Every structure is written in C-alpha cells, then in structure tokens.
Amino acid sequence: MRRIAPQELLATPFSIFDQQWALLVAGSDRPNPMTVSWGGLGTLWNRPVATVYVRPTRFTFSLLGEEPAFTLNFLPEAHRAALDLCGAVSGRDTDKWEATGLHRLPGEAVRTPRVAEAELALECRVLATLDVDPAQFLAPAIEDLYPQKDYHRVFIGEILGAWAEDRFIAPSA
C-alpha cells in the first residue's frame, strides 16, 4: 500500500462499486463505516472527485453534516462479512469497528480515518452536496427505489489523498 496521485489510479469503477462495494467512513471523534455500492470516480471543477450517495436515514448522513469529509475504502473479498455487517446495522447503536474487527489508520489529508484492511482508500473533503429531487426523474422506474421517499443526498468529495495496493496503480506510474 502506498500513497499515489489520483491520476495514477488504475480502477474499474463499475466493478469496484457494484461488485466489490466500499466502506464509506464519516466522522472523526466517533468515525463510522457504512457499506456503499453506489458511487463514482471522475473529474469535476478541474479536480479529481469521488461521489457518494447517502440516504438521510443513515447515521452516516448526520456525521457528514457535522464534518464535511469522508474516506472511501475498498476491501479484499476476505472482508465480505464485514461489508455485510456495515451495510446491515447502524452506527447509532453498534460500534462497527468492534463488531467487524476492522482497524483504523489516521487520515493524512482529512481528520476522518481510513480502513487499515483496505486495498484502495481515498481521503476526500466534501466540496458540495446536492439533494436528489424526484421531480427531475426522467425514468419512472427510479422512483421504485425510494418506497420510503428517502431521497439521497449526493456528496461530492475532492480526493486529497489516495492509497493503493499495486493492482490499483497504473503500470507506468
């Protein structure tokens, strides 16, 4: 694992979100990992960004409101059980670090820690948020994903630090 520039990242964005999933860690005094599988990596406002989508019902949502930073951590398959747990229980009533046995490493660019077991970790500060507005849906099927009407808030994070194992680093880097 070494620190790289975001431009050196060799990533397959569709599989790392949809299949591998990630742990979104928010908060610093009481950081909390939450499983996410919707998100994106790209460029916005001339900066490298990671974008995540968080429903207002999540404990993570309130943590992001308190401190506009997060880390996005992609773990090897051996940690699938931890991802299952962090996507099923809330940090409101469970210490998910203790429950999963996962460890924290201090962030260098943000106060929020990253996950020590990650093979790719991104440290981000929130540049902007956008609220999903159902009035703007053009495909009616999207509304079916919101039976509780808990529309996501979009958190656009500038990637200030990237940590990766070799398989996520472009060969020419």
Ligand SMILES: Cc1cc2nc3c(=O)[nH]c(=O)nc-3n(C[C@H](O)[C@H](O)[C@H](O)COP(=O)(O)O)c2cc1C
């Ligand atoms: C595979 C998977 C992906 C998920 N992706 C998201 C997501 O992108 N956004 C979201 O708000 N919740 C997502 N969830 C649900 C949260 O992880 C879950 O509600 C979690 O318990 C919330 O934790 P918290 O209350 O500690 O924040 C996902 C759950 C799973 C299992």
